[in-house]
Amino acid sequence: MIGDITAGDWLMLIVRWIHAIGAVVWVGGSFFFAFVLRPVERSYPELVRPLIRSIGPVYRDLVDTSVISIIVSGLILMFDRLTGNDASPAWFIVFGVKLALAIWMFYLVWRFRQSDFDPAHAPTGVSARMSWLIGYNAIVFVGVIVFLLASLMRVLYEVTIAA
Numbered sequence: 449m450i451g452d453i454t455a456g457d458w459l460m461l462i463v464r465w466i467h468a469i470g471a472v473v474w475v476g477g478s479f480f481f482a483f484v485l486r487p488v489e490r491s492y493p494e495l496v497r498p499l500i501r502s503i504g505p506v507y508r509d510l511v512d513t514s515v516i517s518i519i520v521s522g523l524i525l526m527f528d529r530l531t532g533n534d535a536s537p538a539w540f541i542v543f544g545v546k547l548a549l550a551i552w553m554f555y556l557v558w559r560f561r562q563s564d565f566d567p568a569h570a571p572t573g574v575s576a577r578m579s580w581l582i583g584y585n586a587i588v589f590v591g592v593i594v595f596l597l598a599s600l601m602r603v604l605y606e607v608t609i610a611a
């Protein structure tokens with residue numbers, strides 16, 4: 449019954465919701481950038497490059513807000529699990545991998561900012577393939593894996609509390 453949900457549970461629900469929305473906005477935004485804007489830019493560079501330059505600062509603020517909400521809510525979720533005594537060794541292993549990938553994603557954003565990417569001088573050849581690893585494609589790729597690991601953590605937690 450909905451009346452059985454405690455104030456603490458409601459709070460954790462809000463935190464989980466913020467975490468999930470932050471993740472959806474960040475990975476979804478990167479998806480749009482990598483698989484819609486960039487391909488269209490390749491076909492119509494003169495048309496799309498000025499648009500990407502205008503979108504840049506707004507998109508950057510959106511990513512900053514998402515990353516901050518993901519980190520703050522993620523840490524709260526982590527402490528909730530750690531103090532609940534229901535985190536199994538398997539949960540910890542998956543969580544460790546998820547955390548490492550999340551840190552890589554944060555690093556990618558930081559690296560991307562440092563490189564001051566200018567689409568007019570986009571890398572080619574080997575450096576283009578390298579930039580795949582540090583660009584939005586990588587954030588999308590790692591992001592969807594992190595989503596999968598988060599679902600696995602949820603299942604592992606439910607299996608532990610049902611046992």
Ligand code: HEM
Binds near residue numbers: 472591
């Ligand atoms: C500081 C980094 C992070 C920490 C400490 C963290 C921690 C957590 C924890 C403890 C959970 C709950 C898992 C469970 O149900 O047992 C969770 C769920 C989740 N995390 Fe993270 N996370 C982080 C970063 C990320 C990132 C970067 C993404 C994706 C871009 C992400 C996506 C998710 C999703 C989708 C869920 C499931 C939420 C739900 O159940 O509705 N997390 N996270």
